[in-house]
Every structure is written in structure tokens, then in C-alpha cells.
Amino acid sequence: MIKKTGPKIVVIGGGTGLPVILSELHKRNADITAIVTVADDGGSSGIIRDYVNVVPPGDIRNVMVALSDISPQLKDIFQYRFKSEDKFLAGHAIGNLIIAALSEMRGGIDPAIRELSEMLQVEGHVYPASAEPLVLHAKFTDGSSLAGEAEITAAHKNIKEIWVENNPWSENKKPKAVPEALQAIENADEIILGPGSLFTSILPNLMIEDIGRAVLKTKAEVVYICNIMTQKGETIDFTDAEHVRTLDKHLGRNFIDTVLVNTEVVPESYMDFNRYDEVSKQVVHDFKGLRAQGVRVISDNFLLLRDGGAFHNGKKVVDELMNICSNPIEKHD
Incomplete structure (x- = not known):
């Protein structure tokens, strides 16, 4: 692997938004570290974590592919998901099964990722936020609580706060971060949060106490890439300022330095809300609210319309992220 000599960039999150940014960062001269959530309990990842003692592999799989230099044909095989009529294997991605198998063979997720990174020619570093699968908990504004990411999202209630815990059978009382992830954060020039689901992809990582x-504590600039669309069961009616306010509240103080927000209008007639049934409407801007939280706001047309959905244009976003590295704000203790 060729060692990159550019800025040390740490990207924290999960879900489908993260690989969009990572695949574009992969083309630049950046030393990339991805720290990936391990609280996913839905779909193929959820089934595997229930039957094999391994962190949910889906987000890790997608991140590794985004940073991989193998051929597109091999990526397609690794990403292939069995059809629903395939009974026992229904819905499972081949890469998820390989990660689970290697974790069992090598005695943990860390050696499995190291070995698979070599096989996939991954350029960068990929770490699970914790070496153990975590359980996401949420308290809603109506006073009720739920455990489990899938159940929390499906409840379609307003979330007040979230936290993560180890599984009840874990030897550790509270979640601990992978040490290499903490080292990467300490050495970073820039830390990127998102894009991704606020309560289920980004915050679960930050709720691991040492992360x-x-x-x-970092001296690096912390950048939040605000979602383009609100999400049912998580951020319905949230403005961009409310996204940042929620992050700050969970960590106890204002810590976001810069926010990237898309200003291009998403044509409602374009959106396929049946295909993307988790999204609701476009995030409303509250620039006054953002400035009140002391953040630098970078607003532009970051929109990419594709396949009936609204996504971030990876190239435009990464252009700004690299520019931020060249022109960081001055942080004070």
C-alpha cells in the first residue's frame, strides 16, 4: 500500500452516505481512517450479529469497498446480495459472510479487518468503533424508551436522546473504543461526521465515552456534513441547526467547527418516496441558528439526483473538505 502524505482525515459514521465521501477521498492524497458504527441490528448485519459473536459487518463491508483498489468485478462479487427467494441465504451479502467467517477464524474483528484489508487492497484504515457489537438505546420525548436500532427507527417517535451499551453477556460493563480509532482521532488534521443518519449512524459512535x-479534545477541525433530507423515525422536521444542536447536546458542549449544508432545492416530483421510504422532506435551513452555535457554515449546491433519490455529490463535498484542510479555523482551548 502506498502511504499517502496528505492530511490525516478521520471519517466517523455509518450507513450508505459514508462510502460516497470515502470513495471520493480515496482519489485524493489523503491519509484516510474510517471509524464505523457497530450498533446496527437490522437486515443481514442484524441476523449475523445474532448468530455469530461478531460486530455487524454491513457498514464495515461498504467502507472497505469504497477504499479498495481491487477490480470492479471483484467488488461486485463481494457486494453481491442473495435474492429473497434464496431461503437460508436470503438478503445476505457475500462480504458480510466473509467478514463474519474471518472474525471467527482469526479470533476477532480486528485481525479479520487487517487481513481482509490486504486481500481487498484497501488504501486507508478501517476500524469498528468498538470491538463488540453494541445495543442502541433511545428515550423519546413522550418519556418512553426502546432498545435496538431497528425498533427505534420503526417506532417513528421523536427521539430525545440516545446512548449505547454492551450486550448483557459482555465481560465489559461499558463500551470501549478500539485503541487505534482513538489514536487516529488524536493525530487527525480533520474529523468528518457524516453524512448519515443522525441518531443511528453518527451519534452511536460518539456515545462511546472515550470516542x-x-x-x-481534538485539535483537528470537526466538520459535520448535514443530511439533505429529513428521516422518518429520526429527524422529522429537523432544521440543519437542530442537527448540530442535537450533536452538541449529546456531547455536553458545542464541538462542531464547520457545517456543510446543501442549498440546492430537491424537486419533489423527482423523489421516489416508495423506494426511499425512510426519507420525508428536504432539511430546512436555519443559518441564524447555526451561527448562534458558533459554527462556520459552508453552503453550496452539493446535490446529486440519482435513481429517484437525493444524495451528496461526493466530488463537490470532498473539494470543500480538502479546502478546509488547507484553510483550517483557529481552535481555542
């Missing part, structure tokens, strides 16, 4: 503490 949250490391992000608060």
Missing part, C-alpha cells in the same frame, strides 16, 4: 472524549 466522545477524544473528539472533544
